[in-house]
Amino acid sequence: MLRKNRIFTPGPTPLLPAAQFAEASFTAHHRTADFRNLFTRVLADMKEFIGTRNDVLVLACSGTGVMEASVSNLTSPGDKILVLTAGKFGERWSGLGKAFGCQVDTLSVPYGQTFSLDEVRSRLTPDIRAVYVQATESSTGVRHDVKGISKLVRAQGDDTLLVVDAITGLGTTHLDVDGWGVDLIIGGSQKALMIPPGLAYCAVSERAWQRMESSKSPRYYFDLRKERKSAAKGETAYTPATSLFAALGAALEYIRQMGNGNLEAGREDLVNNAELAAEMTRTAAQALGLKLFAPQSPSGAVTAIEAPAGVDSGAIVKEFRNTFNAVVANGQGEMKGQLFRMAHIGYYDYLDTIGILAALEQVLAQVTGKPVEFGAGVRAAQEVFARQPETAGAVR
Amino acid sequence: MLRKNRIFTPGPTPLLPAAQFAEASFTAHHRTADFRNLFTRVLADMKEFIGTRNDVLVLACSGTGVMEASVSNLTSPGDKILVLTAGKFGERWSGLGKAFGCQVDTLSVPYGQTFSLDEVRSRLTPDIRAVYVQATESSTGVRHDVKGISKLVRAQGDDTLLVVDAITGLGTTHLDVDGWGVDLIIGGSQKALMIPPGLAYCAVSERAWQRMESSKSPRYYFDLRKERKSAAKGETAYTPATSLFAALGAALEYIRQMGNGNLEAGREDLVNNAELAAEMTRTAAQALGLKLFAPQSPSGAVTAIEAPAGVDSGAIVKEFRNTFNAVVANGQGEMKGQLFRMAHIGYYDYLDTIGILAALEQVLAQVTGKPVEFGAGVRAAQEVFARQPETAGAVR
Numbered sequence: 001m002l003r004k005n006r007i008f009t010p011g012p013t014p015l016l017p018a019a020q021f022a023e024a025s026f027t028a029h030h031r032t033a034d035f036r037n038l039f040t041r042v043l044a045d046m047k048e049f050i051g052t053r054n055d056v057l058v059l060a061c062s063g064t065g066v067m068e069a070s071v072s073n074l075t076s077p078g079d080k081i082l083v084l085t086a087g088k089f090g091e092r093w094s095g096l097g098k099a100f101g102c103q104v105d106t107l108s109v110p111y112g113q114t115f116s117l118d119e120v121r122s123r124l125t126p127d128i129r130a131v132y133v134q135a136t137e138s139s140t141g142v143r144h145d146v147k148g149i150s151k152l153v154r155a156q157g158d159d160t161l162l163v164v165d166a167i168t169g170l171g172t173t174h175l176d177v178d179g180w181g182v183d184l185i186i187g188g189s190q191k192a193l194m195i196p197p198g199l200a201y202c203a204v205s206e207r208a209w210q211r212m213e214s215s216k217s218p219r220y221y222f223d224l225r226k227e228r229k230s231a232a233k234g235e236t237a238y239t240p241a242t243s244l245f246a247a248l249g250a251a252l253e254y255i256r257q258m259g260n261g262n263l264e265a266g267r268e269d270l271v272n273n274a275e276l277a278a279e280m281t282r283t284a285a286q287a288l289g290l291k292l293f294a295p296q297s298p299s300g301a302v303t304a305i306e307a308p309a310g311v312d313s314g315a316i317v318k319e320f321r322n323t324f325n326a327v328v329a330n331g332q333g334e335m336k337g338q339l340f341r342m343a344h345i346g347y348y349d350y351l352d353t354i355g356i357l358a359a360l361e362q363v364l365a366q367v368t369g370k371p372v373e374f375g376a377g378v379r380a381a382q383e384v385f386a387r388q389p390e391t392a393g394a395v396r
Numbered sequence: 397m398l399r400k401n402r403i404f405t406p407g408p409t410p411l412l413p414a415a416q417f418a419e420a421s422f423t424a425h426h427r428t429a430d431f432r433n434l435f436t437r438v439l440a441d442m443k444e445f446i447g448t449r450n451d452v453l454v455l456a457c458s459g460t461g462v463m464e465a466s467v468s469n470l471t472s473p474g475d476k477i478l479v480l481t482a483g484k485f486g487e488r489w490s491g492l493g494k495a496f497g498c499q500v501d502t503l504s505v506p507y508g509q510t511f512s513l514d515e516v517r518s519r520l521t522p523d524i525r526a527v528y529v530q531a532t533e534s535s536t537g538v539r540h541d542v543k544g545i546s547k548l549v550r551a552q553g554d555d556t557l558l559v560v561d562a563i564t565g566l567g568t569t570h571l572d573v574d575g576w577g578v579d580l581i582i583g584g585s586q587k588a589l590m591i592p593p594g595l596a597y598c599a600v601s602e603r604a605w606q607r608m609e610s611s612k613s614p615r616y617y618f619d620l621r622k623e624r625k626s627a628a629k630g631e632t633a634y635t636p637a638t639s640l641f642a643a644l645g646a647a648l649e650y651i652r653q654m655g656n657g658n659l660e661a662g663r664e665d666l667v668n669n670a671e672l673a674a675e676m677t678r679t680a681a682q683a684l685g686l687k688l689f690a691p692q693s694p695s696g697a698v699t700a701i702e703a704p705a706g707v708d709s710g711a712i713v714k715e716f717r718n719t720f721n722a723v724v725a726n727g728q729g730e731m732k733g734q735l736f737r738m739a740h741i742g743y744y745d746y747l748d749t750i751g752i753l754a755a756l757e758q759v760l761a762q763v764t765g766k767p768v769e770f771g772a773g774v775r776a777a778q779e780v781f782a783r784q785p786e787t788a789g790a791v792r
Contacts, residue, residue, distance in 0.1 A: 001781070002654070002669045004745045017413070024417060258398070273398045324746055349400045350720055354754040355747025358774055362782060374778040378754055379771030385397070386758060386770075 003325030008356055010138040010168050010302040010329060010343040016194035016254055019247040023195070026246035035242060036234035038249055043231060045252040046201060048263035049193075050170065050185065052177040054203040057227045058248070060241040063167040063188035066200040068096055069222035070132070070163045070184045074208060076216040077101030079129040084115055084149070087139035088332045089165060093132040100217045111140050111335055112304070114297040117148045124152055129211075130161040130183075135169025139332045141304030141341060142294040143173060150180035158207050167191060167200070171267060172274035172301040172345050183208040191301075192270055194254075194347040195247040204228075270346070275300040277344035277353045280384045284357045284377035288364065293339045302343040304331070308368055313340040319363045326359060350385065357381050399721030404752055406534040406564050406698040406725060406739040412590035412650055415643040419591070422642035431638060432630035434645055439627060441648040442597060444659035445589075446566065446581065448573040450599040453623045454644070456637040459563040459584035462596040464492055465618035466528070466559045466580045470604060472612035473497030475525040480511055480545070483535035484728045485561060489528040496613045507536050507731055508700070510693040513544045520548055525607075526557040526579075531565025535728045537700030537737060538690045539569060546576035554603050563587060563596075567663060568670035568697040568741050579604040587697075588666055590650075590743040591643040600624075666742070671696040673740035673749045676780045680753045680773035684760065689735045698739040700727070704764055709736040715759045722755060746781065753777050 007014055028034040046056045059066060071093075075081060080103040083093040090108070097104040107123050109115055114137075124131070131153050136143050146164055153162040161183040166175060170185070171192020177185050182205070189199035204224060212225050221238065230237045252263065259266025278300045282292055285305045293304035307313035313330055314337055320326045329341040342356060357377050365372040403410055424430040442452040455462060467489075471477060476499040479489040486504070493500040503519050505511055510533075520527070527549050532539050542560055549558040557579040562571060566581070567588020573581050578601070585595035600620060608621050617634065626633045648659065655662025674696045678688055681701045689700035703709035709726055713736055716722045725737040738752060753773050761768040 001672055001749075001784075002666070002743070002745045004743075004747070006745075006747060017416075020413075020417075021420060024420065270398070276397055326747070347398070347400075349398045349402075350755060351400070351402060351722070351748065351751025353397075354774075355751040358750040358754070358778060359746060362778060365782065373775075374782075375771030375775030378750075378774045379769075382754060382758060382770040386761065388397075 006324060006326035006356070008326055008328045008342050010341060010345060011188065012190040012197055013192070013194060013343065013345045014347040014352070015196065016251050016347055018254055019195045019250040022250035023243045023247035026243045028242065030240050030242050031235070035245070038245055039236070039240070040234045042245055042249050042252065045249075045256075045263055047203070049252060049255065049267050050177055050187070050203050051175070051264055051267065052185075052203040054178065054205050055228055055231070056201060056203045057224060057231060058199055058201040058245070059222070059227065060198065060236075060238070061200050061222075062197060063165070063186060063200045064092065065222060066186045066202050067092060067165060069219070069224055070186060070202065071096045071100050071102070072217040072219035072222055073212050073224045074130050074161055074163065074184065074215055075100060075102050076214070078103060080105060080127050082107065082123055082128045082131045084120065084131065084133040084144070086114055086134070086142055086144070087111055087137040089134050089137055089139055093165075097132070112142065112294045114142050114144050115149070117145065117152060120149055121152050124156055124160070126156065126159070128156070128160050130163055132163045133165070135164050135166040135173050135175060136299035136301045138168045138302055138341075139335065140294050141299050141302045143297050143299040145297075146175060146182070147180055150182060154181045161208055161211060168299075168301040168345055171270045173299070174268070174271055177203055181205070189244060189248060192274070192346045193248060193251050195244060195251050198241045198244045199248060271300065273348070274344040274346075276384070276388065277348050278303055280353055280381035281342055281344065281357065283384050284360070284381040287380035288361065288372070288377040301345050302341050304339045304341045306339050307337070308364070311367055312337045315367050316340050316363055319367050320359065323362065323366070324359045326356060354378055354381060402720060402722035402752070404722055404724045404738050406737060406741060407584065408586040408593055409588070409590060409739065409741045410743040410748070411592065412647050412743050414650055415591045415646040418646035419639045419643035422639045424638065426636050426638050427631070431641070434641055435632070435636070436630045438641055438645050438648065441645075441652075441659055443599070445648060445651065445663050446573055446583070446599050447571070447660055447663065448581075448599040450574065450601050451624055451627070452597060452599045453620060453627060454595055454597040454641070455618070455623065456594065456632075456635070457596050457618075458593060459561070459582060459596045460488065461618060462582045462598050463488060463561060465615065465620055466582060466598065467492045467496050467498070468613040468615035468618055469608050469620045470526050470557055470559065470580065470611055471496060471498050472610070474499060476501060476523050478503065478519055478524045478527045480516065480527065480529040480540070482510055482530070482538055482540070483507055483533040485530050485533055485535055489561075493528070508538065508690045510538050510540050511545070513541065513548060516545055517548050520552055520556070522552065522555070524552070524556050526559055528559045529561070531560050531562040531569050531571060532695035532697045534564045534698055534737075535731065536690050537695050537698045539693050539695040541693075542571060542578070543576055546578060550577045557604055557607060564695075564697040564741055567666045569695070570664070570667055573599055577601070585640060585644060588670070588742045589644060589647050591640060591647050594637045594640045595644060667696065669744070670740040672780070672784065673744050674699055676749055676777035677738055677740065677753065679780050680756070680777040683776035684757065684768070684773040697741050698725075698737050700735045700737045702735050703733070704760070707763055708733045711763045712736050712759055715763050716755065719758065719762070720755045722752060750774055750777060
């Protein structure tokens with residue numbers, strides 16, 4: 001059968017056609033009024049999309065670049081930081097902290113789990129200069145309690161900053177950046193914004209800007225104060241990825257239309273879409289007798305599912321690709337072979353969600369060689385969909 | 397939930413992204429070497445796609461324009477023609493024949509049925525100058541036996557021409573234009589070629605070219621001899637729809653890649669894809685207790701399904717649109733309200749096919765207010781898919 005390119009990974013995610021066309025057709029030079037207008041509009045829209053009054057910056061790099069910026073701009077060598085880690089992306093914080101000479105204190109929980117707030121509280125000593133955490137840990141499909149963690153960090157006063165990697169979290173998870181007092185939140189273009197990789201963004205609080213005045217870690221390309229100054233003039237410090245800005249502008253316009261002219265409402269619709277697709281996927285997997293890897297605190301961004309006993313999850317990933325040209329993600333690191341991950345970030349609708357679940361049933365039959373009750377997972381997902389309060393007013 | 401634009405009508409059909417980009421970026425003037433190169437390559441490829449050594453022409457019009465050309469170029473006022481009609485598109489032949497002053501003899505069967513070859517044979521008197529038929533009747537989802545009809549017409553000798561409207565048939569139905577001796581076969585861009593409406597094409601036999609020397613019906617824009625002369629110089633007689641040629645070039649390249657470098661093999665893959673999607677859809681509909689409108693000779697292009705007793709098919713069409721932003725077709729003319737039609741033409745894969753069947757289950761539950769066994773139709777379709785001899789060598 002014909003096989004379209006089907007991406008179900010936690011990034012890159014399916015592209016919005018209107019954004020692809022905007023990207024393909026953009027040609028303006030970056031030091032012109034045309035680009036400055038686009039840039040200024042995108043930055044203003046990004047504040048609405050993130051839901052913050054803080055300054056937003058959009059950089060030409062992957063999400064990891066802004067993760068580095070959040071360390072190099074907010075710490076000095078020898079500073080004590082607390083990393084909350086529950087997977088491969090949590091571990092990245094530790095690597096970054098060490099690379100910039102921080103004293104890294106780690107609160108680590110096993111893969112598939114999240115932190116208890118009591119444990120976090122017990123580790124929050126007054127000498128901790130910044131706390132680093134994910135909103136959603138993409139390697140395990142876990143959602144962390146950013147609201148609860150924020151409350152604990154804010155109770156420490158203004159000397160402890162909170163940095164949240166919401167690269168897969170923004171647009172899939174309800175977040176109140178300003179209300180909770182998040183000092184630096186990070187996102188990436190190839191996620192809920194439905195455009196290709198190449199841009200990462202952050203919103204930076206006043207507390208964080210002040211910290212930068214004294215922090216002594218080396219930085220140049222990722223010097224956020226320099227970018228802030230340029231942004232005030234409608235420009236970037238270095239050459240921006242211009243065509244991706246055009247794509248981002250179109251994607252934000254689409255999200256605004258989803259929200260009937262309101263970008264924040266559109267963002268909430270996008271979050272609800274991911275949450276519903278995630279619930280349909282979890283329910284379907286369980287109906288098929290599969291075990292969720294993170295049943296306790298599952299994320300709306302990505303669902304991690306354990307391979308059936310005796311089956312390498314790599315075989316599942318391979319069969320998805322061979323038969324359906326669909327890319328689902330294997331486990332990372334020591335989780336490789338143990339689980340596979342299906343994402344719900346951004347541009348997915350009912351047909352995508354149901355289609356990949358039906359494909360999962362065919363894949364399981366093929367890979368396990370055991371009978372699979374075709375339609376059983378799909379049915380469970382359909383029942384979740386049918387229970388929605390209103391289907392008629394569906395998101396466009 | 398987010399709702400992508402989902403088209404499941406027998407045209408327009410889903411667009412191939414590579415063709416959309418080729419169309420969007422094309423700017424060459426039509427009286428230049430650039431366009432002539434494209435035009436000549438497309439015409440040569442179209443011969444391979446149709447599977448003919450006859451000359452192929454591509455015109456700026458809808459399929460109906462070339463249907464008109466097949467009457468105005470091949471008949472003279474007063475000529476007797478035989479129209480085989482089994483639906484709204486068969487009836488279009490009668491309208492065209494009358495408009496050009498032909499004496500129209502009609503073999504008509506009820507909607508949902510096809511002709512018996514015995515009846516066709518009994519109507520084929522020597523004075524009939526041309527026979528007009530559809531390969532697939534899109535208004536009812538019926539496939540006609542073009543091979544059998546061709547054999548009967550060819551047995552009449554060279555004075556009776558056979559014209560086949562394969563607008564939805566080409567790329568969804570196995571056809572051997574030259575082997576069967578079809579004199580003029582018609583196709584349209586917004587069908588299996590996966591590009592927008594605006595181009596129609598035909599392949600014309602030597603018998604048909606000779607007929608044009610004597611036929612006296614008025615024609616100007618649709619004068620095929622004029623187009624043939626221009627095409628020999630790499631041009632069209634009048635301004636061509638240039639950007640659609642660029643799209644068509646990209647679509648043919650995609651089909652060639654599907655066939656591992658062979659365009660005819662790619663066309664056969666496309667036909668098999670439609671046939672499989674149609675079989676999955678028919679099996680699913682029956683598993684849901686629905687009646688097929690054309691069980692006797694169903695087409696691979698589109699499946700017509702009767703609305704359940706007491707339900708207006710318009711309510712089904714509306715619910716598809718409201719909840720899933722999916723466009724399926726209502727019945728046409730007196731079939732309106734009685735049936736709905738789901739197409740399989742061109743750019744559909746497993747996820748699309750399964751997704752719309754799952755959506756059908758939700759739609760039925762919503763519209764009938766009666767319990768529907770979610771997953772029952774999907775399961776039947778999955779079983780059809782699982783029975784395929786090889787899923788691993790799936791079409792790209």
